[in-house]
Amino acid sequence: MKNNARIAKVGFAPRLAPQPASESPAYDWVRPEVRGKFLWIGEKKFYVRGVTYGPFEPDSSGDTYPAPAKVKQDFSLMSAHGINAIRTYNAPPRWLLDLAQEHGLRVLVGLQGERHFAFLDDSKAVSNIKNQIVTGTRRAAGHPAVLCYTVANEIPAHIVRWYGARRIERFIRDLYGIARNEDPESLFTYANYPTTEYLDLPFLDLLCFNVFLESQPRFEAYLVRLQNLAGDRPLIMSEIGLDSRRNGELLQVQTLNWQIGTSFAMGAAGVFVFSWTDEWHNRGDHVQDWDFGVTNRDRAAKPALKVVSNAFADIPFSFRGAWPRVSVVVCSFNGSRTIRQCLQGLEELRYPNFEVIVIDDGSTDGTGKIAREYDVRVIHTPNRGLSSARNTGLATATGEIIAYLDDDACPDPDWL
Structure with missing residues (x-):
């Protein structure tokens, strides 16, 4: 996310209680697996065509998601526009995973292992983080809608510099081990961003990066760099997008169109557009000065939704026009x-x-x-x-x- 969002997210995330598994899943799905540079589900290559979802205003139980009826409405609209995955920033309740599965959506589950202060010197904070990783993974463990887990998102660059890259890498590896112990058949990643691209995390199943470059040539050049970092693992652009409040809806449309097209043209296994809706809640307040969504706060479609839908329909390439034999x-x-x-x-x-x-x-x-x-x-x-x-x-x-x-x-x- 953008820099001012990183500053705003200081503090502990709410602790969420684990929930029992559903008695009967909507239908049987095969868990995704990594084969080379892409994700596969069974014998089908799975291109991630995703949007980020939330966080929203917490309810009485601490869950940062709308009521089930609203979530179902959101998921129906996503499915109708060719979206096949969502990214959450904390572990969703089991009913949300069930609804995602009913609507053909895979879920990149956030476990929120990041903190925005010198947390490694605070044994209680570290303990809370590890407990949160256990609780969050258990919430979703074994559910067929889980695409992958993100153990943390964008540990701030000044924190990484303070402790040194090696210590942060060991911390992320510890979180990875804790989460994998709870759901050993799943995939795990860390959502990085350009300022800390030097973190060496070879144990992760795939590489995720949040990138908000607004120049297509620079974006394309940086994707080359990211593919070098990814090596033989899949690369997913876990956040791309543009704020329509500051830049206008036309420029948001144009930017999303080339961000999606360029990502897949450069070999990415998927993208998550930030975000599904302009509605966004952070540290007890509704964020009113950002409009990154492809729908507005009332879920009315913005012009970007149609463009994203069309761009996703062309993945991995468009069959329109003549193709050389x-x-x-x-x-x-x-x-x-x-x-x-x-x-x-x-x-x-x-x-x-x-x-x-x-x-x-x-x-x-x-x-x-x-x-x-x-x-x-x-x-x-x-x-x-x-x-x-x-x-x-x-x-x-x-x-x-x-x-x-x-x-x-x-x-x-x-x-x-």
């Missing part, structure tokens, strides 16, 4: 052990205009026979080696683009 050439010599998985992967490609050519380079193990089981062109040649096989594929191809694939590779659905 691609010829995928698979060269194989005695690849019977692996070529079936390769061709099955090619059948799952999400690209509107391509062909597959298999060059059977003199195989003696039935490779060509396996290849003929699939909707591909199979060309049999004497064994002349890989270079000759690739040249044969090139000469036969009808595409504007030639993409060579090894017979032991299984392509990502969005490889092309």
Whole structure:
């Protein structure tokens, strides 16, 4: 969040009591898992198209969420606009997770392990934080709507400098271990931001960053930097957005459009737009001088909601317009052990205009026979080696683009 929000959030979060699991989940879901740079749910790649949700004014029990009827209304509107995930800043009650599941929403659950003072010198504060992590994780543990847990959000840069990066890294690792002990099958992350990008947290399942750059070239350049930091883990932009009160609704629309498009074009596994609504409550007060929402405080749609919906619909890319034909050439010599998985992967490609050519380079193990089981062109040649096989594929191809694939590779659905 923006700097003045960080200042405003000083103090302890309310302690929330754990709640029993629902007697019957709305329907069975598979928990997400990390495969390379993306999240997968079962055999489907899951692109996170999310919005942040809350915090709102606390009720009598300390929960910072609206009444169930209002939440249901919010979730219905989200679902209708192609949103598939929400991010909360503290652990939601179980009924909210049930409603999220009913509306096809995954939840990035915040555990609020951050504090905005020199908390590591206060043993009581550290104990409270760890108890809060346990309580929050137990609230959501095992629920199929949980996308991932965020153990903390934006520990302030001056606190990190005061204690040193290594000590903060150990603290975050401790929170990670505590939370994972409560829900060992889930994913865990920390929501970082540019000022403390140097924190080294390799134990986390994925990298989350809150980034509010308002220049597209700088945003794109910083995404390159973040992908380097993420390495082989998924990168999720856990907060992006623009305040329409100060910048106007037109600029908010334009900025969100390129922030979302650029994030996915640069290989992000997902984004969370900050935020769902202009309604926001902090430290006992309604925040009135920020309008980051895609809906207003009464939940009337702002122009940004339609743009976000359209941008999400185009993920990972838009099928509008003409796409160049691609010829995928698979060269194989005695690849019977692996070529079936390769061709099955090619059948799952999400690209509107391509062909597959298999060059059977003199195989003696039935490779060509396996290849003929699939909707591909199979060309049999004497064994002349890989270079000759690739040249044969090139000469036969009808595409504007030639993409060579090894017979032991299984392509990502969005490889092309």
